[in-house]
Amino acid sequence: MNILIIEDEDSAATQLTAMVAVHFEQVDFAPVIDNVEDARDFLAARPAIDLIFLDINLSDGLSFSIFKDMVIDTPIIFTTAYDQYAIQAFELNSIDYLLKPIRSEKLTQAIDKFKRLDSRQQMLPDLQSIEKVRMLINAAGTYKRNFLVPYKDKLIPLGVADIAWFELQHTLVRGMTHDKASYFMEEKSLEELGAILDPWEFYRANRQFLVSRKAIKEVQHYFNGRLYVHVLPAPPEKILISKAKAGHFKAWMRSR
Incomplete structure (x- = not known):
């Protein structure tokens, strides 16, 4: 397993690395990336990465801009302290959307979901999943009006x-x-x-x-x-x- 963590907080990246490592017998972590620009440059080279853990709020902007003019087939587990980006995350190659602080049982569920998927297949958005998240967010009144x-x-x-x-x-x-x-x-x-x-x-x-x-x-x-x-x-x-x-x-x- 080759895993990339994109996270701008050192402590969060260190903790996530330790939590993820226990779920795989053999795993290699690419160097942690903490900004959009470096992430785009790294991913543009099409590295052999099986799974990405992607923070949404990075030091130089929202990580969604990484996907601008770039197709990324690698499955992604989003990590963030905010729930308002859930819909946009599901529209990308998202397996799951984990809210910080990340709970071990939620991480386990996300990784189990990843293991059940063919990581080589680009996933289209799941409308039922989006609808569930939409209902939760709409109930909180967070959509722009x-x-x-x-x-x-x-x-x-x-x-x-x-x-x-x-x-x-x-x-x-x-x-x-x-x-x-x-x-x-x-x-x-x-x-x-x-x-x-x-x-x-x-x-x-x-x-x-x-x-x-x-x-x-x-x-x-x-x-x-x-x-x-x-x-x-x-x-x-x-x-x-x-x-x-x-x-x-x-x-x-x-x-x-």
Whole structure:
């Protein structure tokens, strides 16, 4: 077993290493990584890693940004002190989501789950698991319902329900409302937005777009197994769902 721990707290990394080691007869740990940039560089080289333990809040930002422009097939067990990122974690190669301080019985359950899986197979999100987490988080009222967006020399209140889609434009995120008003958001990435919005109302279509269920008018089959999502207002570019995500997107559309 080759295991990578990405964690920015030395004590937490040391403790997790000791806890994990007892679950495997033979295990090698890669050097601990404590930031997003080094993690991206390390994983880009496609190292022989069987399992990743990934803290969400790292020293230079959210670890979700590691996955931007990069496909990682290695199974992941997320570790964090916060519960609001659970949905986004399940949408990646997540086996489990462990809250700190990590309890030994929860770690055992997560590793047992890993052992039952084929670690070479990239896992699609489990909608039933996401729904369970969504219900728990929604009960706590932690989903974003309103924004306060900068506009010229003012701040404009903007309801999440008013937004049709978010688009990444270079390093800025633009929100388009159903009545065609456009605002640049204070949030700097679609990953950050995805962590605070209800995943049953907004879907991460691709690297550039996060779309509202209400804005989707029809879905058209496109080249190479992709889907073309027609939304209103129409964005400047086609919103395409990859062949790999097409089945999950259709299941999402049928849900609720």
